[in-house]
Amino acid sequence: ADLFSIAQEGPGNLYKKPSSLYFCEDGGDIFLPDYAYGISRVQIANNLRAFWSLYYPAAFPNVFNIRPDTVKVDWGFVIGYVLSLIAILFTFDSISSERERGTLRLMLANSVPRHTVLIGKFLGALVSISIPFTLAIFMNLLVISMSRDIDLGADVWIRLCIIFIIAILYLCLFIALGLLVSSSVQNSVASLVILLLTWCVFVIFIPSTFASIASGFSSPMTYDEYFKRRNQNIKELKEEYVTLLQETRGLADKKIQIDSEYVAKGTEQEERLSQEQLTQQIAQIQLARSVTRISPVTLMQHLLEVFVGTGFERHQQFLDNVQRYAREYREFVTDMDRADPDSRHFIGVREGMSQKPVNPESIPTFEDEFSLSRDFNAAAIDLFLLILFFVVLMSGTYLRFIRVEV
Structure with a gap:
């Protein structure tokens, strides 16, 4: 393969x-695209095309799905739903x-401290619920481990332990809520x-409605607006190129220089527009996720998505990996061209550009890897809020119980 073709056609689909x-936790992955792609789509002139740009397709899961939801x-x-309801x-x-x-x-007529009674009730409920929940998890994992399609390596087991801890913390939150309300009223009904x-x-109510x-407060660029702006950009680029090209008739070196500049310009404006649309879409999702953080179940789902490797946070990591690879790919082309003394x-x-053949094995390959340390950074806010909710509810329960009239 020659360097020019590699630089122009791009890496193709990145999955x-x-x-x-x-x-x-599926994390709504069906509504998120599972790939990005880099191709050349901007035709500047009959014999001149811009280099490849990154594009981020949308996912349309229900187009051919006629089955009921x-x-x-x-x-x-x-x-999120069953365990919290059982805790209540x-x-x-x-x-x-x-x-x-x-x-x-x-009970309180004896010399039993009130906090001991409260801790006993809390631990009793926690143990009573967590033991069958733990057994159910082990049975589920036992069945799944028999499948050859799923590899439960060391990293996966670490993530499973983290998920279990998050589930227990979420359970503790609703146990504390139940004890708080139970100590605040005199009637069980x-x-x-x-x-x-x-x-x-x-x-x-809150997770679905507030989202x-x-x-509705954020309106990202629609695909009609995107293609309208894209076509306008290409039209203006072609007009500028034709106007400037008329001034270089008979000057071959100058024409090559102008062609190079407009290839770079066309590539840059195409990718900038795609990035702008992507940024607006991400901002809309982040706003909805921030508002629904008032709900504990939303916090728990966000944490599960992060450590499971699905959902919005995982998709953002994938996009970051794609953009990092795009930089590496372009740097490879530039470095290969600079290394050739015969290149212009x-x-x-x-x-x-360099006319030397390029070894296909030397071209950078895309690797979409999981990072546990990065997952912890992404989960920090949600984990802090979940712990904060539990501490506030448990503190309120303690303060209410020590003042309860018997």
Whole structure:
């Protein structure tokens, strides 16, 4: 292969590496593209094309899908909805029912510190729920480990341990919420109603409704606007090139220089427009995710997506890897051209670049890798907020329980 063809055609499709833990949380990957591509699409003149640019296609999962929508029951669903509801059902009457029956008065009549009683109720609920949950996880992993399609390596087991810790922390949060409400009311029925209403608001209503509302405050560039601006840019570029080319008739060296400049200009403006559209789309998603962070289930889902390797954060890592590879690919072309003393060093024109053949094995290859350290950085805010919610609820429970009248 010659250097000019490599520089012009680009690397082609760059695919996202699938996650081995997809069964834990799909993260809405079906709505995110699994590849980006780099090709040359800007025709400046009959014999002149811009170099390849990065493009980010959209995902259209429902175009050919005529089946009814169903809820996918994965770890994210079980932890986010089922586990939190079980925690509420285990704790809604932990204190209020004993106040109704008078057993709490008898218990506190002895020399038992109130915080000991509270810790006992908290640990009792935690152990009662976490033991069957842990057994269910091990059974699930045992079945999955028998499959040859899923490789559970050391890195995957580390991520599974982190996911388990996040699930237990999320469970603790709802146990603390249940104890707080149970210690604040005297009637178990009222406690259950309040907890179910709170659960519906923060687990079901806020994640879906607030995301839709927040996305309405940001309007990214539509594809019609994108193609309109793209066609206008190409039209202006062609007009500038034709005007400047008329001034270089008979000057071959000057024409090569102008061709090189306009190849670079066409490539730059094409990629800048694609990047602008991508940036606006990312900003809209980030706004919606920021607003829904008020919901614990959203925080938990974000954390699961990060450590599972699916969802929006994973897609951003993929895009960063794609853009880093694009820089490496272009630097490779530039370095190969500079290394040839016979080259005229006009990147973008076949006559102005190195004519030496290029070994295909020396061309950089795209590697989309997972990074645990980067995942921790991406999860820092969500993890902090989840811990903060638990600390606030547990502190409120303690302060309320030590003042409760029996």
